[in-house]
Amino acid sequence: MGTASGIIKALNSGVKHIATKRFTFRYPEQKLKFVGDGYQYDPNSGVGIAGYKGRHILFHDKCTGCQLCAIACEDIAEAIAMPKVEEEWKHNKKAIMPQIDYGKCVFCGLCVDACPFYALYMTNDYELSSFTKEALIYTPAQLQVKPKVDQDVEIQIDEKGANHG
Amino acid sequence: MSNQVYPKDKEILPGLQIEKVDDRIMTLNVGPQHPGSGHMRIIIKVDGDYIVHTDPDPGYVHRGEEKMAEYRNYITNIPHLERPVIHDSCNILYPYCLGVEELLGLEVPERAKYLRVIAAELNRCVYIEYWLAIYGIFLGHSTMFMWPVGDRELLIDLLDKMTGARVTHAYFVPGGVRNDVPPNFEDVCLRQVNYFEKRLKEYADVFYDNPILISRTKDTGVLSREDAIKLGTTGSVLRASGVDFDIRKKEPYDVYEEMDFQTNVLKAGDSYARSKIPWLDMFESCRIIRDALKKMPKSGSVRVKLKPKPKGGDTEVYRRVESGRGSLGMHIVSRGLPQPYRLKISVPSFRNLIAMPHLLTGEKLGNMPAVYWSLNYWPVEADR
Amino acid sequence: MSVIAPKFRLGYLVKGITDNIFWIIVLLTLIGIPVVQIVLIYIDFPVIDGEIWNPFRVFDAMTHPERALPLVKNFMQTDLFKVVAFPGFGFAALIAAAVIFVERKMLAKLQLRVGPFYCGKVEGILQLMGDGLKLISKEIIIPAKADKPLFWAVPVLFAATAGAFVALIPVAPGWVVADIDLGLLAVFAVIGFFPIITILAGWSSNSKFPFIGGIRALYQMVSFEIPLILSLLGIVMLTGTLNLSEIVESQVNFPWIIFMPIGAIVFFICILAELERIPFDLPEAESEIVAGWLTELSGMMYGLVQLGSYLKLYAFAALFVVLFLGGWNGPWVYPIEPMAEIITDGIVIMPDALVIKDIPGLPLFPQEMINGTIWFILKTAAVIFFILLPRGVFPRVRIDLLLKIGWYKLIVLAFVNIFIALALVYGGIIGPGGIL
Numbered sequence: 001m002g003t004a005s006g007i008i009k010a011l012n013s014g015v016k017h018i019a020t021k022r023f024t025f026r027y028p029e030q031k032l033k034f035v036g037d038g039y040q041y042d043p044n045s046g047v048g049i050a051g052y053k054g055r056h057i058l059f060h061d062k063c064t065g066c067q068l069c070a071i072a073c074e075d076i077a078e079a080i081a082m083p084k085v086e087e088e089w090k091h092n093k094k095a096i097m098p099q100i101d102y103g104k105c106v107f108c109g110l111c112v113d114a115c116p117f118y119a120l121y122m123t124n125d126y127e128l129s130s131f132t133k134e135a136l137i138y139t140p141a142q143l144q145v146k147p148k149v150d151q152d153v154e155i156q157i158d159e160k161g162a163n164h165g
Numbered sequence: 166m167s168n169q170v171y172p173k174d175k176e177i178l179p180g181l182q183i184e185k186v187d188d189r190i191m192t193l194n195v196g197p198q199h200p201g202s203g204h205m206r207i208i209i210k211v212d213g214d215y216i217v218h219t220d221p222d223p224g225y226v227h228r229g230e231e232k233m234a235e236y237r238n239y240i241t242n243i244p245h246l247e248r249p250v251i252h253d254s255c256n257i258l259y260p261y262c263l264g265v266e267e268l269l270g271l272e273v274p275e276r277a278k279y280l281r282v283i284a285a286e287l288n289r290c291v292y293i294e295y296w297l298a299i300y301g302i303f304l305g306h307s308t309m310f311m312w313p314v315g316d317r318e319l320l321i322d323l324l325d326k327m328t329g330a331r332v333t334h335a336y337f338v339p340g341g342v343r344n345d346v347p348p349n350f351e352d353v354c355l356r357q358v359n360y361f362e363k364r365l366k367e368y369a370d371v372f373y374d375n376p377i378l379i380s381r382t383k384d385t386g387v388l389s390r391e392d393a394i395k396l397g398t399t400g401s402v403l404r405a406s407g408v409d410f411d412i413r414k415k416e417p418y419d420v421y422e423e424m425d426f427q428t429n430v431l432k433a434g435d436s437y438a439r440s441k442i443p444w445l446d447m448f449e450s451c452r453i454i455r456d457a458l459k460k461m462p463k464s465g466s467v468r469v470k471l472k473p474k475p476k477g478g479d480t481e482v483y484r485r486v487e488s489g490r491g492s493l494g495m496h497i498v499s500r501g502l503p504q505p506y507r508l509k510i511s512v513p514s515f516r517n518l519i520a521m522p523h524l525l526t527g528e529k530l531g532n533m534p535a536v537y538w539s540l541n542y543w544p545v546e547a548d549r
Numbered sequence: 550m551s552v553i554a555p556k557f558r559l560g561y562l563v564k565g566i567t568d569n570i571f572w573i574i575v576l577l578t579l580i581g582i583p584v585v586q587i588v589l590i591y592i593d594f595p596v597i598d599g600e601i602w603n604p605f606r607v608f609d610a611m612t613h614p615e616r617a618l619p620l621v622k623n624f625m626q627t628d629l630f631k632v633v634a635f636p637g638f639g640f641a642a643l644i645a646a647a648v649i650f651v652e653r654k655m656l657a658k659l660q661l662r663v664g665p666f667y668c669g670k671v672e673g674i675l676q677l678m679g680d681g682l683k684l685i686s687k688e689i690i691i692p693a694k695a696d697k698p699l700f701w702a703v704p705v706l707f708a709a710t711a712g713a714f715v716a717l718i719p720v721a722p723g724w725v726v727a728d729i730d731l732g733l734l735a736v737f738a739v740i741g742f743f744p745i746i747t748i749l750a751g752w753s754s755n756s757k758f759p760f761i762g763g764i765r766a767l768y769q770m771v772s773f774e775i776p777l778i779l780s781l782l783g784i785v786m787l788t789g790t791l792n793l794s795e796i797v798e799s800q801v802n803f804p805w806i807i808f809m810p811i812g813a814i815v816f817f818i819c820i821l822a823e824l825e826r827i828p829f830d831l832p833e834a835e836s837e838i839v840a841g842w843l844t845e846l847s848g849m850m851y852g853l854v855q856l857g858s859y860l861k862l863y864a865f866a867a868l869f870v871v872l873f874l875g876g877w878n879g880p881w882v883y884p885i886e887p888m889a890e891i892i893t894d895g896i897v898i899m900p901d902a903l904v905i906k907d908i909p910g911l912p913l914f915p916q917e918m919i920n921g922t923i924w925f926i927l928k929t930a931a932v933i934f935f936i937l938l939p940r941g942v943f944p945r946v947r948i949d950l951l952l953k954i955g956w957y958k959l960i961v962l963a964f965v966n967i968f969i970a971l972a973l974v975y976g977g978i979i980g981p982g983g984i985l
Contacts, residue, residue, distance in 0.1 A: 007376060010375050014371065018659050026666055039344070047344060047466065047468050075241035077244075106333065108243070110244065214949075301944070304945060305827065308660050308941045380950055531948055
């Protein structure tokens with residue numbers, strides 16, 4: 001009799017879950033919302049500001065070409081190289097800026113922690129796939145662009161169950 | 166149990182050997198390319214339906230983590246050392262951070278300690294849900310794969326808000342954590358953890374009280390209390406055999422002594438008990454998270470500012486932590502350089518692996534997935 | 550399809566079209582004219598309702614469709630229609646396709662996920678068509694050391710036997726493909742084929758995993774066939790006939806499940822085992838023996854086996870409905886009252902202008918049949934829901950537990966059922982010469 005009641009309880013649970021609300025959303029048409037603008041780091045206090053670690057964004061008017069981000073990444077993923085750029089900035093005499101190879105980057109954010117000039121942050125952009133490996137290397141000009149990220153739904157929980165709004 | 170024992174006088178060499186085809190005994194290679202094995206190989210000799218000899222063959226994912234750690238300094242080691250168990254990443258960085266803090270003489274702020282405890286418990290739940298999902302699919306229960314993996318998304322969403330990445334957090338550093346939580350985090354966390362706990366209770370009807378599961382896993386792969394202590398097992402395997410040992414209670418670290426939770430112990434020692442203990446542990450983790458959220462100081466720094474390339478003295482340190490699988494320890498030897506001289510990781514999966522031949526020999530072949538995965542074995546961590 | 554198309558030129562397009570037209574005309578004359586001669590000289594035209602159907606009436610019917618109705622009605626009563634469309638293959642294949650889709654969506658809802666939603670704008674309706682097209686376009690790989698004639702024959706035999714099973718089930722009064730007096734015995738004979746086909750598949754693949762899968766399937770199916778047959782003996786004793794249509798007719802007042810609940814439960818569990826569904830899906834246990842006896846079948850062979858499997862599902866569910874739940878009997882739902890005027894006067898669409906009874910050929914089938922078919926489909930759908938549900942809720946049983954269930958517990962329960970049936974018959978309650 002224990003088996004019969006166990007079986008009936010399991011079937012009952014199954015039928016109940018057919019009517020439960022689910023928080024699975026339909027990805028290409030609905031995308032998840034983010035809190036904030038991306039991971040940032042404040043060199044004065046030494047503490048980061050919470051955010052999603054997606055694609056980097058480089059502020060050309062702050063970067064001095066000190067290569068600290070490339071040195072930090074050398075031990076981890078070797079994804080940052082410093083090519084010459086054609087722009088002329090007063091604070092960037094060597095005229096070099098980081099280029100990031102997203103085929104190698106592990107999105108750990110230690111390069112953002114290493115930058116002392118508030119020049120390298122991370123954004124919410126995560127859809128970075130491309131058809132060739134060369135297209136994954138983002139030059140400093142490409143890194144300057146602020147991405148446009150679709151955000152539609154988030155997980156909402158009420159008394160009855162979880163849902164996506 | 167079988168009454169045909171593999172002849173004791175025959176010397177069995179390890180690994181896959183070339184041998185004569187036997188009439189009765191068939192060698193099965195539950196290899197890395199098998200839906201039921203994970204990334205390791207188990208060489209099983211089978212006599213009909215009974216297993217007569219087991220030889221686990223790990224080493225497929227060995228990457229030389231410990232050697233590579235000697236070339237990186239204490240900070241850039243972090244994304245590298247969290248990779249052996251990537252979805253339990255906070256728990257494997259925990260002993261590393263505690264050890265390095267002792268080496269460098271750092272004092273972690275209070276708020277950082279509470280944040281670490283919350284992140285570690287969330288990570289433990291994430292790992293255990295993943296393990297439970299694979300356990301379900303090994304037994305053929307596809308719903309028990311979908312529900313844990315789906316509920317795990319609630320916690321991964323929380324960790325995403327907290328650390329910035331879904332699985333590869335790189336959140337703990339020696340000296341605290343890397344960033345503070347976003348505003349309104351406590352409210353969202355509490356609501357999602359409460360809903361998570363409600364979902365956990367649903368597993369009982371469909372899995373743990375299911376008569377088919379009970380008849381498949383009860384009294385299979387029984388590990389007695391003396392054997393468990395003698396073989397050096399740890400974690401949920403040990404607690405399912407009746408030994409009350411949890412490092413969070415016996416050697417508390419960070420703020421665990423202020424948290425109010427209990428250790429779950431079951432006496433049976435069979436596969437059913439080993440599959441139930443992690444589920445009971447998750448309830449305790451939810452209690453710890455709620456407790457920590459209440460007791461956390463409302464503001465404060467979360468990180469100690471370090472010098473550019475911190476160097477340790479000429480000492481060594483060993484710290485260990487209770488992770489999702491058992492006690493995980495790190496032994497760090499430093500010689501005054503920014504890089505550690507030697508870093509040894511002592512993993513619970515490798516220690517529990519020693520129990521596998523002891524349990525599988527004499528079992529039926531149909532019980533192999535249930536017993537093997539109930540030992541809470543993560544192949545990547547065992548190979549480092 | 551990685552061919553780079555050449556640049557478009559009008560000359561090529563015109564040449565292509567004229568080539569096609571030329572060949573169509575050549576083929577039509579070379580083949581069409583002899584065929585027309587043969588048809589005109591050797592074949593007799595059908596006689597329907599006392600009129601000969603020559604080709605001129607066919608052209609006439611193309612412009613006035615309502616004059617084609619007697620032809621359609623006559624066609625619906627032939628054997629070919631019964632085999633291909635209504636209670637036979639077409640009907641069963643439609644239900645099988647619907648079952649596959651509903652299974653995927655229902656399991657997804659149970660497991661708190663979405664299931665197919667991308668293919669076809671509305672909740673993934675065209676997913677099945679996409680899967681079928683994919684299977685057709687795949688290459689059929691035969692292992693080098695496999696036994697080729699047997700290997701090619703297996704999927705065809707499987708689908709054919711499933712089709713034979715479908716042919717025995719009565720859907721509405723008078724609508725059954727094969728009206729055999731020993732209908733139930735024929736069902737057992739056809740079911741007995743399936744283990745043989747499974748073992749042929751396992752053996753002819755010449756590989757370790759299909760072999761183990763085939764042996765496991767043989768153990769499972771054989772050990773569950775005995776309780777299957779025994780549990781139905783009670784019904785035979787109570788109705789005194791083996792003909793499936795008569796069994797349905799004997800349930801006009803009450804379904805047999807009220808008196809034989811144990812037999813129904815035993816039969817249901819045996820259905821799950823014969824169909825290799827969870828919790829009894831050892832022959833396909835993915836985490837242990839890759840895919841069992843289906844491992845080496847690829848492309849459309851796999852598609853045929855799946856089709857046969859779902860046809861079997863429909864046939865077993867329909868058998869359960871016929872034997873235990875009352876078949877097509879049920880309260881009158883459609884056509885709605887009043888009924889008598891419809892039979893005598895015909896359905897009135899526009900009074901004094903268009904009355905369906907006046908159009909020759911209508912009604913296409915007796916109106917009473919619709920009610921029976923609706924009830925049959927509803928009951929089969931309910932039984933199929935209960936067959937699909939354990940897939941989401943139970944793990945797989947181990948082989949020795951499965952054999953213990955099949956050989957000990959179910960046979961005992963089936964014998965208890967037979968004793969209940971005997972008690973009912975000898976107590977004079979039901980059966981020939983009883984109270985009810």
